Amino acid sequence: MSRHSKLYSVFFNKCPRCGIGDFFVTKNAYNLKNFDKMHKRCPHCNENLVPEPGFYQGALYMSYSFYVAFMVIYFLIFVNFFEKYIDYFLISIIPILIILTPYFYRLARRAWLALFIKPSSNELSS
Ligand SMILES: [Zn+2]
Numbered sequence: 001m002s003r004h005s006k007l008y009s010v011f012f013n014k015c016p017r018c019g020i021g022d023f024f025v026t027k028n029a030y031n032l033k034n035f036d037k038m039h040k041r042c043p044h045c046n047e048n049l050v051p052e053p054g055f056y057q058g059a060l061y062m063s064y065s066f067y068v069a070f071m072v073i074y075f076l077i078f079v080n081f082f083e084k085y086i087d088y089f090l091i092s093i094i095p096i097l098i099i100l101t102p103y104f105y106r107l108a109r110r111a112w113l114a115l116f117i118k119p120s121s122n123e124l125s126s
Contacts, residue, residue: 004121006114015042016114023110029102056109063108067097
């Protein structure tokens with residue numbers, strides 16, 4: 001995947017502009033002390049990663065859509081392949097969603113910012 005694609009920055013914790021600087025301070029979504037700490041500006045290209053106060057409230061809708069998409073896919077897998085064990089869908093979905101929370105939180109913020117920032121085609125430009 002090209003470094004200059006939005007998906008690259010969303011999935012690999014990179015600045016959506018340059019694809020080089022990190023978005024969150026730690027790469028580990030399960031570092032419980034620091035998983036939500038963001039860079040205010042891209043350490044590589046100095047892109048503003050917090051355009052305005054409250055900007056990331058919109059990321060709530062992103063994470064909501066990720067949860068829904070995940071549950072639908074997970075449900076379809078159960079229905080198609082493990083129909084006998086469908087009771088386990090309800091039992092397992094709650095802990096799985098809790099475990100995915102920090103991951104989706106970060107994914108949603110990166111996806112939300114990536115909607116508004118065009119990746120640069122030139123690594124040297126900012
Ligand atoms: Zn950058």
